[in-house]
Amino acid sequence: xxxxxxxxxxxxxxxxxxxxxxxxxxxxxxxxxxxxxxxxxxxxxxxxxxxxxxxxxxxxxxxxxxxxxxxxxxxxxxxxxxxxxxxxxxxxxxxxxxxxxxxxxxxxxxxxxxxxxxxxxxxxxxxxxxxxxxxxxxxxxxxxxxxxxxxxxxxxxxxxxxxx
Amino acid sequence: xxxxxxxxxxxxxxxxxxxxxxxxxxxxxxxxxxxxxxxxxxxxxxxxxxxxxxxxxxxxxxxxxxxxxxxxxxxxxxxxxxxxxxxxxxxxxxxxxxxxxxxxxxxxxxxxxxxxxxxxxxxxxxxxxxxxxxxxxxxx
Numbered sequence: 001x002x003x004x005x006x007x008x009x010x011x012x013x014x015x016x017x018x019x020x021x022x023x024x025x026x027x028x029x030x031x032x033x034x035x036x037x038x039x040x041x042x043x044x045x046x047x048x049x050x051x052x053x054x055x056x057x058x059x060x061x062x063x064x065x066x067x068x069x070x071x072x073x074x075x076x077x078x079x080x081x082x083x084x085x086x087x088x089x090x091x092x093x094x095x096x097x098x099x100x101x102x103x104x105x106x107x108x109x110x111x112x113x114x115x116x117x118x119x120x121x122x123x124x125x126x127x128x129x130x131x132x133x134x135x136x137x138x139x140x141x142x143x144x145x146x147x148x149x150x151x152x153x154x155x156x157x158x159x160x161x162x163x164x
Numbered sequence: 165x166x167x168x169x170x171x172x173x174x175x176x177x178x179x180x181x182x183x184x185x186x187x188x189x190x191x192x193x194x195x196x197x198x199x200x201x202x203x204x205x206x207x208x209x210x211x212x213x214x215x216x217x218x219x220x221x222x223x224x225x226x227x228x229x230x231x232x233x234x235x236x237x238x239x240x241x242x243x244x245x246x247x248x249x250x251x252x253x254x255x256x257x258x259x260x261x262x263x264x265x266x267x268x269x270x271x272x273x274x275x276x277x278x279x280x281x282x283x284x285x286x287x288x289x290x291x292x293x294x295x296x297x298x299x300x301x302x303x304x
Binding site for chain 1: 222
């Protein structure tokens, strides 16, 4: 089994928890569209409950921010070997245009480089056409002591057959 | 001060959904994001979602801009940069924003979010917003 296959099998086993294990992602209705080592595609369905400007019906920028953070985090997680969940160090977003009312937003994130504990990720958010982006993001992630300790607790619970 | 637009900003479904509030004391505006399990990003730490904290800082920054001068429209974010300094714990989050520069078209805003101690921020924010000051946009 190659290292990438190994990472892929760990990603596949954790995939159901990537949204279900994060209350905020559940509330925003995130959906995983694709997850391979160093690459993540994730969508946020349009919801009237999450509108930022009732007049135009446009989704709040916060939904796009959270979606980009989550997708970038997943790309960094795979890029770092899919063992420890990294924490966001920084997230920079350029808002190119508002997402169109009624359309789902999709974020496609790629881990450009990972090195030891740090991963650099770039992502594009769009509402159907990636060549007409809603926003682009660049982020850095790091495996921290807090995230490692949390992961360790999760492994213990799992090994004892418990649920999170 | 743009009272009507401030109310519009705070009445958006997303903003009310997560219970964001703004409190004005004198000339100082403080944003409050009350803890809610729906804000948790990683229940294992447990830590609030980075996106929720980022969105909160963006709302408080827009609020600070609207509180600082009369505007004809809501500020629109052009770009934002968020530094995450500590995990945001399962507690209320507070934030304050400073308008570093406000021109005729664009404003530069800095903001900080904290939980227990103001000198231990959980995240800092820096963003540019497209603005429409009332003075450059006479009522027609």
